[in-house]
Amino acid sequence: MNISEERAQAWRADLRSSMKAKERTEIPRVHMPELDAEYRSHSRLEEVNLGLSAEQAMLEAKRCLDCANPTCMEGCPVGIDIPRFVKNIERGEFLEAAKALKETSALPAVCGRVCPQEKQCEERCMHLKMKKESVAIGHLERFAADYERESGSISVPTVAPANNIKIAAVGSGPAGLAFAGDMAKLGYEVVVFEALHEIGGVLKYGIPEFRLPNDIVDVEIQNLQSMGVHFVTNCVVGKTISIKDLEDDGFKGIFVASGAGLPRFMNIKGENLVGVMSSNEYLTRVNLMDAANPESDTPVFKGKKVAIIGGGNTAMDSVRTARRLGAERALIVYRRSEVEMPARLEEVKHAKEEGIEFWTLHNPIEYIGNEQGRVTHMLLQVMELGEPDASGRRSPIEIPGKTELIEIDEVVVSVGVSPNPLIPQSVEGLEVTKWGTVVVNNDTMQSAVPIIFAGGDIVRGGATVILAMGDGRRAAKAMDEWINKKS
Amino acid sequence: MNKIVSKEYFSANVIKFEVEAPLIAKARKAGHFVMVKVGLKGERIPLTIADADLQKGTITLVVQKMGVSSSKLCALEAGDFITDMVGPLGKATHIENFGTVVCACGGVGTAPMMPIVAALKKAGNRVITVIAARTKDLIILEEQMRINSDEVIVMTDDGSYGNKGLVTNGVESVINREKVDLCVTIGPAIMMKFVSQLTKKYEVPTLASLNTIMVDGTGMCGACRVSVGGKTKFVCVDGPEFDAHLVDFDEMLMRLGGYRDIEREENELYKEALSSK
Numbered sequence: 001m002n003i004s005e006e007r008a009q010a011w012r013a014d015l016r017s018s019m020k021a022k023e024r025t026e027i028p029r030v031h032m033p034e035l036d037a038e039y040r041s042h043s044r045l046e047e048v049n050l051g052l053s054a055e056q057a058m059l060e061a062k063r064c065l066d067c068a069n070p071t072c073m074e075g076c077p078v079g080i081d082i083p084r085f086v087k088n089i090e091r092g093e094f095l096e097a098a099k100a101l102k103e104t105s106a107l108p109a110v111c112g113r114v115c116p117q118e119k120q121c122e123e124r125c126m127h128l129k130m131k132k133e134s135v136a137i138g139h140l141e142r143f144a145a146d147y148e149r150e151s152g153s154i155s156v157p158t159v160a161p162a163n164n165i166k167i168a169a170v171g172s173g174p175a176g177l178a179f180a181g182d183m184a185k186l187g188y189e190v191v192v193f194e195a196l197h198e199i200g201g202v203l204k205y206g207i208p209e210f211r212l213p214n215d216i217v218d219v220e221i222q223n224l225q226s227m228g229v230h231f232v233t234n235c236v237v238g239k240t241i242s243i244k245d246l247e248d249d250g251f252k253g254i255f256v257a258s259g260a261g262l263p264r265f266m267n268i269k270g271e272n273l274v275g276v277m278s279s280n281e282y283l284t285r286v287n288l289m290d291a292a293n294p295e296s297d298t299p300v301f302k303g304k305k306v307a308i309i310g311g312g313n314t315a316m317d318s319v320r321t322a323r324r325l326g327a328e329r330a331l332i333v334y335r336r337s338e339v340e341m342p343a344r345l346e347e348v349k350h351a352k353e354e355g356i357e358f359w360t361l362h363n364p365i366e367y368i369g370n371e372q373g374r375v376t377h378m379l380l381q382v383m384e385l386g387e388p389d390a391s392g393r394r395s396p397i398e399i400p401g402k403t404e405l406i407e408i409d410e411v412v413v414s415v416g417v418s419p420n421p422l423i424p425q426s427v428e429g430l431e432v433t434k435w436g437t438v439v440v441n442n443d444t445m446q447s448a449v450p451i452i453f454a455g456g457d458i459v460r461g462g463a464t465v466i467l468a469m470g471d472g473r474r475a476a477k478a479m480d481e482w483i484n485k486k487s
Numbered sequence: 488m489n490k491i492v493s494k495e496y497f498s499a500n501v502i503k504f505e506v507e508a509p510l511i512a513k514a515r516k517a518g519h520f521v522m523v524k525v526g527l528k529g530e531r532i533p534l535t536i537a538d539a540d541l542q543k544g545t546i547t548l549v550v551q552k553m554g555v556s557s558s559k560l561c562a563l564e565a566g567d568f569i570t571d572m573v574g575p576l577g578k579a580t581h582i583e584n585f586g587t588v589v590c591a592c593g594g595v596g597t598a599p600m601m602p603i604v605a606a607l608k609k610a611g612n613r614v615i616t617v618i619a620a621r622t623k624d625l626i627i628l629e630e631q632m633r634i635n636s637d638e639v640i641v642m643t644d645d646g647s648y649g650n651k652g653l654v655t656n657g658v659e660s661v662i663n664r665e666k667v668d669l670c671v672t673i674g675p676a677i678m679m680k681f682v683s684q685l686t687k688k689y690e691v692p693t694l695a696s697l698n699t700i701m702v703d704g705t706g707m708c709g710a711c712r713v714s715v716g717g718k719t720k721f722v723c724v725d726g727p728e729f730d731a732h733l734v735d736f737d738e739m740l741m742r743l744g745g746y747r748d749i750e751r752e753e754n755e756l757y758k759e760a761l762s763s764k
Contacts, residue, residue: 195705197524197531197571205703234573236705240510262721263709272712272719272738274745281708289702290528297530297555298702299749373741421706421724 003073006084007066015087016066029133030060037353044292044324045209048350049113049142054094057143061090064135067126072137075124077470078111078178080104082121086140098148099155101141106181107174107220107469109149110203112142113212115466116344149219156226160187165483167253168193168246169472170237170423173201174465175257175456177224178472184227186480191251192229195236195422198288201259202457203465205288206280208317210324238426247451253479256438256447256454257472260462261420265413266309270367275301275375279310279318279414286321303410305329307378309364310414311336313464316347318412319356330356331408335363335383335396361385361396365403367411375411380404419458427452437461444478445471453479488568492545497627500552501595502561503537509544511536511574517582517602518696518728521546521574522704523560529570530556533701535599535673535727536575549598549627554750555757576704577727580694584611586668589691590636591617591658591682593674597628599696600673601635607671608635615640615661619654619674623647654678655685662689669694672731676743680736687732695731697722699739700746713739 006012033050034040040048052060064086072082081100088097101108117123117138125134148154165188169176172194180190198204203217225231235241237258246254263278265271282300285291291300306322308315311334323330332351334341337360341348352358361383368377382402389395424432431439431448438447438454445453455471457463490507497503511521520535538547552561563569580603588607592600597618608614614635619642620626626641626648633639641649642657650657654674661667662685670693672682679695686693699711699722706724713720716733720726 195573196703197573205707234571235510236573236576239575240514240573242514261706262724263707265709265712265719267719272714272742274742278709281702281710284702284708289530293528296528297526297559297753299530299746299753301749372744373738374745 003070003081003084006081007068011091012066012087015091019062021065024063024065025127025130025132027059027063029063030056030136030139032136032139034350037355040210041320041323041354043210045213047213048210051146052139052143054147057089057140058092060136060140061086063127064090065126071124071126072121072135075120075122077120077466078105078473080121080141082137085144086135086137089140089144094144094147095151095153095155097144101144102155102157104473105469106178106224108141109145109216109220110174110212111466111469112138112145113216114207116464118345120466149216154219154223156223157181157185159185159227162189163187164189166191166249166251167255167479167483168237168251169255169257171195171201171257171259171456171458172199172231173257173259173456173468174203175259175468175472176201176255177221178469179255179257179455179476180229181224181227182473182476183480184224184229186476188480190229192231193235193237193241194231194233195258196288197233199231199233205284206314206317208283208287208321210320211317236422238422243423243427243452252451252483254452255445255472255475255479256423256452256458257456257468258420258423258458260417260457261422261436262418263413264416264418266364266415268365268367270369270375271413273367273369273375274373275303275409276367276411276413279308279314279412280417282318282412283314283321286325292325300325301410302326303408305408306410306412307331307333307364307406307408308412308414309333310416311341311343311360312414312416313343313347315414316343316351318414320351320354322410322412323354323356327410331359331406332356333359333362333364333380335361336393337361337385340393362404363396363398364411375408378406378408378411380406416462417457419461423458435461443474444482445475446478446482450482488570489572491563491565491567491569492543494563494565497549498624501625501627502550502552503598504548504550504563505540505543505545506548506569506572507544508546508572508574511572512539512541512544512546515539515546515575516579517606518577518580519575520577520599520704520727521548521572522576522701523548523569524571525556525559525563526570529559531571531702531704532556533576533698533704533723535696535698537598537601547598549595551595555753558754558757573704576723578725580606580671580728582606582610587613587615587666588669588671589615589617589658589661589667591619591654591670591672591674593619593654593678594621594625595627596674596678596696597632600671601628601631603671604632605635613637617642617654617657617661619643619657619678621645653681655681658682659685662686662691667691672696676736676740679731680740683731683734683736693731694728695734696727697729697734697739698727700743713742
């Protein structure tokens with residue numbers, strides 16, 4: 001059934017006529033219940049957002065007008081049938097709602113937590129045109145996915161009969177998982193190769209437990225396994241095995257989603273002092289290696305005065321982690337103003353509630369250390385906003401001579417990453433930009449080497465979970481067509 | 488999971504393992520390393536591959552007991568499994584016929600030098616290997632080194648075996664005697680620093696294989712960064728070998744010591760846990 005046929009179903013029509021549109025828009029938007037800010041800023045693992053109750057979710061779902069032309073869907077990079085899942089929540093068919101989500105999204109419980117819905121589906125919601133708050137699509141998505149998981153009756157999406165064609169995904173982050181899910185549904189034999197010892201990529205090493213619990217990621221991975229997807233950990237394609245090995249082994253298509261690579265630094269004095277590190281290192285130690293757990297062998301600094309450089313989601317994850325590891329002062333240092341911050345509004349709000357200091361319009365120019373080489377101070381340049389730059393954001397300019405020296409004992413640099421260099425280094429004929437990203441056809445995600453498709457951060461440089469998943473889905477569709485055309 | 492096929496003690500604290508890893512054995516070249524993790528809550532540590540056997544599908548690792556992670560690895564026996572192992576990582580050593588090459592290795596650094604010596608010899612170089620250690624018992628792999636070296640010079644700090652003196656004395660004696668086209672050095676950072684200072688004086692091009700702290704080992708975290716010629720480089724993907732004369736060894740030594748306090752604490756706890764068993 002297509003989207004309009006779904007919408008025309010009797011139950012949907014009945015539900016629409018059961019309440020006037022005006023009444024629906026009068027209902028105030030639900031508030032996500034949260035852990036107390038003071039309590040949670042010392043709780044390393046507990047999730048901040050607690051999730052909606054069934055009553056809250058059903059009431060929120062009533063707000064959705066079930067539009068004939070659901071503009072929200074245009075804002076979804078993976079094209080979820082949003083009205084269908086929301087209306088299923090309204091009528092109390094929560095498992096049906098989850099099923100609708102899983103037809104298009106391999107990771108609904110993840111997306112419901114980490115997607116920037118306010119810049120995607122919710123930004124296109126009809127309510128905004130009527131000067132009302134948008135329907136809380138993200139909270140509802142999380143509710144349906146959580147309900148299904150906790151119900152114990154997790155549905156496995158229908159898988160087409162096996163076509164015995166082997167295809168590979170390189171990297172088990174959001175792009176690789178979304179690709180694997182779609183290809184498994186089409187009947188392909190899917191093998192996902194992961195360099196680390198854990199499956200999930202950035203969902204495991206990057207996003208902290210208090211925002212996305214690992215157990216939730218694992219359930220979504222088990223779901224893929226029950227659809228027949230195979231995972232191979234501790235295998236670096238381009239090092240342990242080559243793309244050619246995969247071809248020789250009978251793989252007919254390879255989707256490269258090897259993700260972020262080298263962290264960027266600012267090349268300022270003192271950046272290699274002990275106690276200065278990338279957010280990738282800090283978060284990998286705490287999340288993937290569980291370094292703050294006394295049982296873990298991996299060490300991590302638990303600074304008392306920690307500065308995080310940057311204004312993105314990774315910076316927010318790092319600063320909130322520092323607070324949870326015992327920082328008395330945890331600072332965001334960002335060279336523009338808060339308006340230009342790329343982080344999600346929710347993350348900024350949560351961070352502020354947790355006592356994070358925001359040093360906007362400041363930029364580090366030097367780190368100073370003691371005799372042991374441990375960082376003790378940072379020198380900040382005070383900035384002001386100038387004209388908008390190429391990205392449309394107002395560019396920061398130094399105020400000459402205005403600096404501040406601040407005592408700190410740990411610095412986490414979170415100013416972006418370059419794509420992982422391993423595959424571009426090891427595959428001949430692959431077209432790569434000067435930034436190291438793989439060049440692909442934007443519609444098909446196919447690279448200059450026909451058997452290789454690519455998506456996620458290796459193509460985009462640095463993006464969100466959901467954009468990576470969208471790439472995975474597009475690559476799956478295009479690879480399927482390409483393989484069918486060939487045979 | 489990778490099975491340990493054999494375990495051999497070179498000394499009380501230096502142990503050689505042969506580990507099943509057929510894909511790594513096939514793909515590895517001289518200079519490559521692996522990341523190893525023992526136990527579910529283990530730490531990921533880098534170890535340079537000392538040898539590989541394609542028939543058996545094994546690689547050889549030589550490990551020195553230092554802190555918690557290396558001690559946990561050294562506590563494993565033949566038949567046990569290493570929880571996680573991935574590789575081969577890093578860039579392989581650039582091998583060509585340079586002419587005369589001095590390979591200067593200290594302590595456990597002798598093990599990862601073995602495949603480099605073999606590859607250099609195969610490429611037609613005259614290879615002089617200097618093996619140095621504190622005392623006789625810590626000299627390892629001397630016989631194996633003799634197979635692929637034109638000459639092996641053994642140095643001990645206390646003079647209990649070979650010549651009395653440091654690795655630098657051995658290297659210098661060769662440089663004073665004949666023309667040396669390249670020096671390769673692997674060992675403790677402080678040793679490599681002094682070898683580098685020496686060869687710089689004599690203008691002998693020198694490669695050092697660096698052993699920094701790493702977390703993922705695949706170019707993601709940047710824990711391994713070093714300054715080379717004033718630029719920040721990542722040992723895991725840009726190295727592990729660099730032009731020694733450009734490496735800022737003082738900064739590297741400082742960064743290697745970064746977690747020493749935490750490591751010491753963890754080591755005490757580990758020893759306590761062992762003795763209370």
